[in-house]
Amino acid sequence: xxxxxxxxxxxxxxxxxAAAALVAAAGAGAWHAGPHAxxxxxxxxxxxxxxxxxAALGLGPGLxxxxxxxxxxxxxxxxxxxxxxxEHPQDLLTFAAFFAVALAxxxxxxxxxxxxxxxxxQAAAMAILLEASRALSRAATASEAAQALAEQAAEASxxxxxxxxxxDGALRLAGGPAGLAALADEAMQAADEAWAAPAxxxxxxxxxxxxxLEGVGGRVxxxxxxxxxxxxxxxxxxxxxxxxxxxRALLASAAADNEILRQxxxxxxxxxxxxxxxxxxxxASILGSATTLxxxxxxxxxxxxxxxxxxxxxxxxxxxQHIGALLDMARLEGGALKPRRELVDMREAASSALRRxxxxxxxxxxxxxxARELSxxxxxxxxxxxxxxxxxxxxxxxxxxxxxIEVAAYxxxxxxxxxxxxxxPGVPAGELAHIFxxxxxxxxxxxxxxxxxxxxxxxxxxxxxGGRVAAASPVRDGHGARFVVSLPKATPTPGGxx
Numbered sequence: 001x002x003x004x005x006x007x008x009x010x011x012x013x014x015x016x017x018a019a020a021a022l023v024a025a026a027g028a029g030a031w032h033a034g035p036h037a038x039x040x041x042x043x044x045x046x047x048x049x050x051x052x053x054x055a056a057l058g059l060g061p062g063l064x065x066x067x068x069x070x071x072x073x074x075x076x077x078x079x080x081x082x083x084x085x086x087e088h089p090q091d092l093l094t095f096a097a098f099f100a101v102a103l104a105x106x107x108x109x110x111x112x113x114x115x116x117x118x119x120x121x122q123a124a125a126m127a128i129l130l131e132a133s134r135a136l137s138r139a140a141t142a143s144e145a146a147q148a149l150a151e152q153a154a155e156a157s158x159x160x161x162x163x164x165x166x167x168d169g170a171l172r173l174a175g176g177p178a179g180l181a182a183l184a185d186e187a188m189q190a191a192d193e194a195w196a197a198p199a200x201x202x203x204x205x206x207x208x209x210x211x212x213l214e215g216v217g218g219r220v221x222x223x224x225x226x227x228x229x230x231x232x233x234x235x236x237x238x239x240x241x242x243x244x245x246x247x248r249a250l251l252a253s254a255a256a257d258n259e260i261l262r263q264x265x266x267x268x269x270x271x272x273x274x275x276x277x278x279x280x281x282x283x284a285s286i287l288g289s290a291t292t293l294x295x296x297x298x299x300x301x302x303x304x305x306x307x308x309x310x311x312x313x314x315x316x317x318x319x320x321q322h323i324g325a326l327l328d329m330a331r332l333e334g335g336a337l338k339p340r341r342e343l344v345d346m347r348e349a350a351s352s353a354l355r356r357x358x359x360x361x362x363x364x365x366x367x368x369x370x371a372r373e374l375s376x377x378x379x380x381x382x383x384x385x386x387x388x389x390x391x392x393x394x395x396x397x398x399x400x401x402x403x404x405i406e407v408a409a410y411x412x413x414x415x416x417x418x419x420x421x422x423x424x425p426g427v428p429a430g431e432l433a434h435i436f437x438x439x440x441x442x443x444x445x446x447x448x449x450x451x452x453x454x455x456x457x458x459x460x461x462x463x464x465x466g467g468r469v470a471a472a473s474p475v476r477d478g479h480g481a482r483f484v485v486s487l488p489k490a491t492p493t494p495g496g497x498x
Contacts, residue, residue: 015061019053023065027072042077043098050102051109058117059110066102073098125234128156132238136245143174145249146221149213149242150175156234157225162208164191165221165246171195174221183208183224191222213239215247282315289315339380339465346418346487347374347409349381353388354407360393363401369408377416377487383461384487387469390454391420391483398481399424414492415467421482427473435471462487 026049030042046069054062074084074095086092132152139145146163153161154177162183163175171191173183183191183206190205194212197203199219202211208224220243225235289308297305347370354366395405399422408419427435436459455471462469467487475482 015053015057016064018057019061019065020068022049022053023068023072025049026069027076031076043073046073047098047102047105050105054106054109055113057110058113059107062106062110062113063103066099066106069102070095070099128152128234129237129241132156132241136241139245139249141253142220142246142249145242145245146174148175149223149238149245150177153223153225153235153238153242156238159226161226162224163213163221163242164195164224166195171222187224191224194222195219211239213243213246215243217247220246220250282318285315286312286319339383339461341378342381343376343490344379344381344384345374345376346384346416347371349384350388350407350409350418353385353392356385357389357392357396360396361405364396364399365402365404367404367406369406369410371410374409375411375416375489375493378490379465379467379487383465387458387461387485388418388420390458391485394454394483395420395422395424395481398422411489411493413494415486415488417487418485419482420484421475421480423476423480426475426479426481427471432471432473436469458485 023046026045030045033041033045050062050065050069053065071084074086075082078086078095080087086095132149132155135148135152136145139148142165146165150161150163153163160177160180161175162173162177162180164171165174166172167174171188173180185206187206187208187210190203190208191210193205194201194203194210197212199212199214202209204210204227207227209227210222210224212219213221213223223239223242289312293300293305293308300308350368350370354361354368392405392407399405404423406419406421408421410417410419436455459469462485465487467485469483469485471481471483473481
């Protein structure tokens, strides 16, 4: 039970009683040893009690023990006994010397012990503040920071603490003891008053005393402590740390929201660009070719009609590719992509992608460098083929006719890798780090009529299957680009078996 005393006064009171008990025990021992010991030995027993009291309990109990030891020495061992009078001058000198030695012993040993007490208290305070700082720094959200503050402030004060933060225009309980779901109406009213009151002013109600939590930029919440006579000196610095931690979490949340809005604006701008240019251009071409065929079919030469039909077919293919890219990106952004897991031969996936892109790769020399033996990888065969299609189509779009594209498949102890390398102009300097971002087009070019989503989708598909994709440029003689897809094996192969 708490007595309403400071820890120092509690320790001093208990220490004084303990010092009195030690001196009493020492006096009793010296009295019983009287027939076998001289006055000097009896005095040493009492001085030993003073030394033990001061060294173990501190300065105050040490001085109490010195005074009591001098009184016991005079009362029990100096003539006339059992009185506090001193008859002989030599006894007066003996008593004065004893009292001086007792005081010096109690003073010196007590001060050393008090200093040790202060150092222990400071170390304990530093440990509490350090643990509070660590707990608050780990909090990622304002609610987590509020709960961490409630726990650390309770540790510092020795009583329960609640923390309320604003939400939708009102304070809500965000941190407190386990099992506490809500505060009484009187307590909530006091919390609202503390929120509106000047900084540093406490408001009591419902068994709690509330004070405002301050961050660098202003108020961030309210902390409530159970009504106690002395909550301790560590509560205030812990609450200051907690206010800063809650403010930091709120700022981080706001920054994350701003980043989401920025990404949304960028996505919206990219979609508007796709609709306004990348979709309208092929649609206008299809509409013009179809109108020409419809109105002038009889007067058109067969070769012209074939060219118009081929133009319609090519623009329709481009539209279909754009729509597929947007749908794939929507699946990635919405978290709806759930890859299947089948054992896939990456050589077969690469060969299938090459066959499907044969028209786009026309006029380019395609070289294959496939390992004779290749481990299977657990992956989604549809996504794998789409990844390779995107990379091959990107290589075809960025290389002129007559160039060389090399497709290689090999493995290391942990992964199977597919490399697609071209000898085109490569990726412009400074853009390699952004090449997998949404709506990014190297150099701002629009070669191939793409939306700038192919490589971003490729990375999303590969990472969804637990793999990685990387790009390097230039690869030889200052030009060319290489894209490498790496997928983990189901079971790593010992290096000696490759």
